[in-house]
Amino acid sequence: MRSIRLAVAMPPDDRHPMHQYAMDHGGYTAYWQLHWQGRPDDGMTLLFYIEGPQEPYLEALEERVPDATHSVTDAEGNGFYLYVHADLDGLDRGLADAIDRPGVLLVPPLEYRMDGTLVASLVGPAEALSVTVDEIPDALDPEVLQVRPYGERSFRTAGALTDRQREIVDAALEEGYYEEPREASVEDVATATGCAPSTAAEHLRKAEAVVMERAATGPVTEPAVGRPAASE
Incomplete structure (x- = not known):
């Protein structure tokens, strides 16, 4: 059994309209599909964190x-959880049909990046994974980012950082924020990014929470998203 991390890049004209909306409008720093249920022919029920x-x-x-x-639930900060039920069409259906194969699991979460790519993890026998990738529509330009045996480590890496979190952590490392003694402040990191x-x-804080939860409690199956707001 193997695990692959896969990126697909939909052409702008065929990208899902809400993914495109987030890309076209500033301020969207995380866009994760946490859970889903249903089949393409019957529509899908989805849960996002944005x-x-x-x-x-x-x-x-x-x-x-x-x-x-x-339906929406507020999270801490400027995040929110979005439940949505909708039909799939066009390339959305092509991707769903390609990965809906016996013996292959699509492992949450899915990351919608602001460069137009969708990053997902698939688990299954090597042959089934190969067929699945081959049947993804060419227009999605599938790229296998990583292939490895599936194991406990896969749980730990499922809660990946968002693009923006990675960018800010990289800047913090470069500026010396994590040096001992500390060589940069949060203000320096903010200026750099x-x-x-x-x-x-x-x-x-959210990036550090992912790392610390992995270290302290082991498996993490979702990104470091905000908790529901206190009023919920």
């Missing part, structure tokens, strides 16, 4: 995917 402006996103969802039903100090601090 960091970014909530109200304009929901307005765009109602405009661009009018047949979808949805072009964001407010409070934003840099929040991303560092």
Whole structure:
């Protein structure tokens, strides 16, 4: 049994409208599909975690995917959980059909990156994984990022950092934020990454939470998303 990490890049004209919306509008720093249920022919029920402006996103969802039903729960900071049920069509259906094969598991979470790619992990026998990748539509330009035997380590790496978290952690390392003694402040990291100090601090806190949870408790199966707001 093997695990592969796979990236697909949908052409802009065929990208899901809400992924495209997040890319086209600033402020969306995390976009994860945490869970899903259903089959392409019957529509899919999906759960997302998104960091970014909530109200304009929901307005765009109602405009661009009018047949979808949805519900929202606020998370800490500027994150929110989004439940949505919608039909799949076009390349969305092509990707779903390709990975819906006997013997192959699509392991959550899925990461929608702001460069237009979707990153996913698949687990199964090597031959089945190879066939699955081969049947993904060419328009999605599939790229295998990693292949390895599946094991306990795969659980630990499932909770990957978002693109923005990686960028800010990289800057923190380069600036000397994690040196002993510390050579840079949160303000220095914020300046290097072009964001407010409070934003840099929040991303560092969430990235550190992923690392510490892996070290202290073992398997992590979701990204370091915000907790539901206290009022929920």
